[in-house]
Amino acid sequence: MFIVLAGSPRGGITLTELTPEGVASAPLRLDGAGLLTAVASREPQRPRWVWSDTALWYPALLQAGLRVERSQDLRLAHRILKLAEATKGTALRDAPANAWDGSAVPPGDHANTLFDDGASENGADPIAEFLLQRHTLDDVARTDPAKAARLQLLLAAESCGALIAEEMRFTGMPWRRDVHAATLEEALGPRPQFGGRPAKLEGLADRIRVALDNPALNPDSQPDLLRSLKRAGLPVTGTSKWELRELRHPAIEPLLEFKKGARLLSANGWAWMDAWVQNGRFHPEYVVGGVVTGRWATRGGGALQLPAEVRGAVHADEGWSLVVADAAQLEPRIIAAMSRDEAMAAAGRKRDLYQGLVDAGVVDTRAHAKIAMLGALYGATSGESARxxxxxxxxxxxxxxxxxxxxxxxxxxxQVSTWLGRSSPLPGDDWAGADAVPSTDAPAADDRRARQAARDWGRFTRNFVAQGTAAEWAMCWMAGLRQRLRALADERGEPHLVLFLHDEVMVHTPAHLADAVTIAVTEAADDAGRLLFGNFPVDFALTVATVSSYDQAK
Known part of the structure; x- marks a missing residue:
């Protein structure tokens, strides 16, 4: 059964049940309390809830203590189907841009807007869109049933990812403010009472000014810093740490230390902690499919870029543990499965794939194996990778x-497509492909730029198929793990996902369930591989650690 939720133009919410054949019931008009009752009573029947944006509808349910197992996020699904190579010639693909092509819910806590004002669909009709998406899949199935089945799996996985993202935001990651504050004070000095730089950063700034003989220098200003470095006779074109590390000058060591501290202060300093950590939990806002390959992004909080300096603050509650798992060499294993290359699959079976390449005699060292694979994935044309x-x-x-x-x-x-059918965007209108023939009077420089642009886009599509399919595998991994974790709940609590980082997950679990969670993580990875690639003999090896704080997992 499908249940479509929509904002009513007259205020409130409408609930419409649809049979698998698309026959609709008479819509029910509900207020917020009525919706909660309706969801609670219908969820045991395992319907698929259909709504415009999970980030709009689900937070209010979570706040009321309700969780749903399955959904279809129409906006996420529309974005995939609109661009998919498999949907060429369908009504959805060929339609002009409409309300479903717009951006999703804006940042911020919108858990109450649903019930206060009713859900605004901005003129879009969720039932019509849902039926159009189903008809689109039917159109694909008539010519290629396998492609349609894969696309359907992709839509389900993407929508489940949206549920997981909101659940992680709502529950939050366990965070020790005292540990975080101690880390900041050790690295930067005490928190300034009235703004300004912490003492250690200001001390480093003074050392830089002395070394560069510029008492008025603001080392936070990239133009000022670049001018001062050049006046000191240093051959610099920028102020990146990679360029600075190649230089020898008394200002370099304190400058590198200053830049590291300034980055910590701006990205994860006291202001960040005040904004993002409440009641011992860090509540990030994930953006599902925020990258064109299907990888996630964040609207704020930087959950995908927690630096090593603050990971000790990610600390399990008393009597609980963190189970951290990451997939080893995920993208090489993905392309082995996609291409049905049994030799590469065998090299990674139950072990380090890079070492497997060495053992198979392909390369002489593990370091060379890694360099070679990165070259294959990103299109190396020079250096050791190309060799x-x-x-x-x-x-x-x-x-x-x-x-x-x-x-x-x-x-x-x-276009190129992932295993399940997410397709790459097309280059811009001003782009000329490798087969384009320049006009006879075109400058040679223009020809070179066109060919370089073609090569650059080729490197993008080369990696798109690997990174995008890896994102699909990871989404299926998390979806399967989510089900298993719910089944493990007992009177002492329920294990739950608190972090997803491309090929890494973290579960906060009652300590006595840590071993069971480890098994669940591994089984979910195996199932994700079979779900995507059937019986092809590729292993998705994991490194799993049970720790009390995140920094112990590395």
Whole structure:
């Protein structure tokens, strides 16, 4: 059963039940309390809740103590189907831009807007959109049932990811403010009472001014700093830490230390803690599919970029543990499965894939194996990666053929797609592909720029198929893990996801369930591999650690 929720133009909420054949019941008009009752009574029947944006509808349910198992996020699904190569020629793909092409819910806590004012759909009709999406999949199925089935799995996984993102935001990551504050004070000095730089940062700033003989220098100002470095005779073109590390001058050591401290202060300092940590929990706002490959992004809080300095503040509650798991060499395993390259799959079976390449005689060291694989994934044309590419090509022709074909398609301006059917965007209107023939009077520089742009886009599409399919596997991994964690709940609590970082998850669990969670994490990874790739013999190896704080997992 599908249940469509929509904001009513007359205020309040409408609930419409749809059969699998698309037959609609008479809509029920509900207020906020009525919706909570309706969800609670219908959820045991395991319907799929259909709504415009999970980030709009789900927070209010979570705040009321309700969770749903399945949903379809129409806006996320629309974005995938609108761009998918498989949907060419369908009504959805060919339709002009409409309300479903707009951005999702803006940042901020919107848990109360749903009940206070009714859900605004901005003129969009959720039932019509849902039926259009189902008809689109039917159209694809008529010509390629396998593609339609994969797209349907992708929509379900993406929508489940949206549920997980809101659950993690609502529950929050356990965070020790005292540990975080102690870390900041040790690195930066005491928190300034009236703004300004902490004492240690100001001391470093003074050392930089002395070394560069510029008492008025503001080291936070990139233009001022660059001018001072040049006046000191240093051959700099920028102020990045990578460029500065190559220089020898008394100002460099305190400057690098200053930049590190300033980054910590701005990204995860006291102001960040005040804004994002409440009642011992860090509540990030994830953006599902925020990157074109399907990877997640964040609206704020930086959950995808927690630096090592503050990870000790991610600390399990008393009597609880953190189970941290990450997938080893995920993207190489993904392209092995996509290309059905059994030789590469065998190299990674139940072990470190890079060491497997060494043991198979493909390369001589693990470091070379890693360099070679990065070259394959990102299109190395020079250096050590390019030198090692012929060895990979001979050993794993299917894998290299897959990524090379994706690169050539990108150079021609064509779309490429992930395993489940998310397709790459097309280059801009001013882009010319590798096959474009320049006019006879076109400057040579223009021709070079066009060909370089084609190569750059080819590197993007080369990596798109690997990174995007890895994101699909990870979403299925989390979806399966979410179900298993709920089944483990007992009187002492329920294990729950608190962090997702591309190929890494963290679960906060009652300590006595940590071993069971470890098994669940591993089984969910195996199931995700089978769900996507059937019986192809590829292993998705995990590193799993049970710790009391996040910094202990690395």
């Amino acid at each position: 090692l590419m012929p060895r990979l090509t001979r050993a794993f022709p299917r894998v290299i053929g897959l990524v090379e074909a994706a690169a050539r398609a990108g150079e021609r301006g064509e």
